[in-house]
Amino acid sequence: MxxxxxxxxxxxxxxxxxxxxxxxxxxxxxxxxxxxxxxxxxxxxxxxxxxxxxxxxxxxxxxxxxxxxxxxxxxxxxxxxxxxxxxxxxxxxxxxxxxxxxxAIQSLIVKPEIRTPADLVGKRIGISRLGAIPHFTLQAIVKLHNVQGINIVQTGTTTQAITSLSQGLVDGIITSAPFTFRLMKDGYRELVSPKDFRKAGIExxxxxxxxxxxxxxxxxxxxxxxxxxxxxxxxxxxxxxxxxxxxxxxxxxxxxxxxxxxxxxxxxxxxxxxxxxxxxxxxxxxxxxxxxxxxxxxxxxxxxxxxxxxxxxxxxxxxxxxxxxxxx
Structure with missing residues (x-):
């Protein structure tokens, strides 16, 4: 009882x-x-x-x-x-x-044939939305490496961005862990990492x-x-x-x-x-x-x-x- x-x-x-x-x-x-x-x-x-x-x-x-x-x-x-x-x-x-x-904790993940920031010229890079943090991160990369001619594509959610990358609709995306590690394991390249931002004093x-x-x-x-x-x-x-x-x-x-x-x-x-x-x-x-x-x-x-x-x-x-x- x-x-x-x-x-x-x-x-x-x-x-x-x-x-x-x-x-x-x-x-x-x-x-x-x-x-x-x-x-x-x-x-x-x-x-x-x-x-x-x-x-x-x-x-x-x-x-x-x-x-x-x-x-x-x-x-x-x-x-x-x-x-x-x-x-x-x-x-x-x-x-x-x-x-x-x-x-900054996001990375720029790109197709394996893109080896240097200079290779980004003319490429399509996916971000979630204009004015969002991935957009800001990409702009910081542009400034850091003095790269011009990147075509920005709004890809929506992380899942949509990864799908766009896998289907060849974009050449790279701004994303973060765990998806950075997943994509690198699948053969994609981390062209710019959070460590690069820290080294450059970008915070x-x-x-x-x-x-x-x-x-x-x-x-x-x-x-x-x-x-x-x-x-x-x-x-x-x-x-x-x-x-x-x-x-x-x-x-x-x-x-x-x-x-x-x-x-x-x-x-x-x-x-x-x-x-x-x-x-x-x-x-x-x-x-x-x-x-x-x-x-x-x-x-x-x-x-x-x-x-x-x-x-x-x-x-x-x-x-x-x-x-x-x-x-x-």
């Missing part, structure tokens, strides 16, 4: 928690290692731990996430990079509230949490809960390799042990333990967005970097000692 009563109380408690959970629509991109913390948070029920009922919605490109948020379809989402900058300079109220990846915040200021002002506890769940997910990447690989395999549909191992090592290398947004990770995006004529250069120059982010949520988490305790 006691065990029955205990079970009833447990079910009642779980039901009560579910009823109290705040529903959150969370648009994210891409289907790659860059989204691993949120997938782990979902699979490990970290969202529920912090009182959230999160509906993760895959969106093919970061500009669409910003548009959806500005349209009121979501109050918090995954993102960063050029779409965030464009939104702020156009009067939007979406700001960065946490960083997960503060530097920019490409992934993290963004929110509408109007939403966050009324739902501060939701933003803090999302940051905590995200950081719990990142910790699991470092301390629970088996679980991280299992989640990665589920969401990316990659089952090759070698590729999963390479991708996990990649994730450990790129994710950071302190989600504070730094001016140094924002400034290159603003400068290069202006140089690539993605935004008004004069307006970008007169807008303070603090307009793009709000660290008050992370500061509150740090003051509570939660973040230090997480990594202890």
């Amino acid at each position: 006691a065990s029955v009563i205990t079970a009833i109380l447990l079910v009642s408690a779980l039901a009560s928690t579910a009823l109290a959970a705040t529903k959150v629509s969370f648009p994210f991109t891409p289907i790659s290692a860059a989204s691993l913390p949120w997938w782990i948070a979902k699979e490990s029920r970290y969202y529920e731990k912090y009182g959230l009922d999160v509906d993760m919605i895959y969106v093919g490109a970061s500009p669409v996430i910003i548009q959806a948020m500005l349209g009121g379809q979501a109050g918090v989402g995954a993102g960063g990079g050029p779409p965030l900058v464009s939104n702020v300079l156009q009067g939007g109220d979406v700001v960065q509230v946490a960083t997960t990846v503060p530097y 920019f915040l490409i992934q993290g949490l963004v929110t509408r200021k109007s939403y966050a002002g009324k739902n501060r506890e939701v933003i803090i809960a999302m940051i905590k769940a995200t950081m719990e997910g990142i910790k699991q990447i470092f301390v629970n390799e088996k679980h991280a690989k299992a989640v990665l395999a589920k969401y990316t549909r990659q089952i090759d042990p070698e590729i999963l191992d390479q991708t996990h090592k990649f994730a450990v290398d790129v994710f950071i333990k302190d989600p504070t947004v730094t001016p140094g990770s924002i400034q290159p995006i603003v400068q290069q967005s202006a140089q690539f004529n993605l935004v008004d250069a004069k307006l970008a120059g007169s807008t303070p970097l603090s307009a793009y982010y709000d660290n008050s949520y992370i500061d509150e988490i740090k003051r509570s000692g939660w973040l230090a305790e997480l990594w202890r």
Whole structure:
């Protein structure tokens, strides 16, 4: 009888928690290692731990996430990079509230006959969408290697991009792990890698949490809960390799042990333990967005970097000692 009563109380408690959970629509991109913390948070029920009922919605490109948020379809989402900058300079109220990846992690994967950046002249390179992070990455490659005459093709989602490459519709694509490792194993060439960007000093915040200021002002506890769940997910990447690989395999549909191992090592290398947004990770995006004529250069120059982010949520988490305790 006691065990029955205990079970009833447990079910009642779980039901009560579910009823109290705040529903959150969370648009994210891409289907790659860059989204691993949120997938782990979902699979490990970290969202529920912090009182959230999160509906993760895959969106093919970061500009669409910003548009959806500005349209009121979501109050918090995954993102960063050029779409965030464009939104702020156009009067939007979406700001960065946490960083997960503060530097370029995408690669340019090309057909094996393309051996040097000079061979890109006249070639068709696939990106998800104009103005998205892959577009920005390709523009950085153009500038880095002074290559002209590349034909940009919008290929949509990662799956569509890989299909376009395999069918010969494009000569290369901008993508990231685990698909970089999968494509290289299939014989394609990694012409430009994240390491090349780091060597050249090219860095920019490409992934993290963004929110509408109007939403966050009324739902501060939701933003803090999302940051905590995200950081719990990142910790699991470092301390629970088996679980991280299992989640990665589920969401990316990659089952090759070698590729999963390479991708996990990649994730450990790129994710950071302190989600504070730094001016140094924002400034290159603003400068290069202006140089690539993605935004008004004069307006970008007169807008303070603090307009793009709000660290008050992370500061509150740090003051509570939660973040230090997480990594202890």
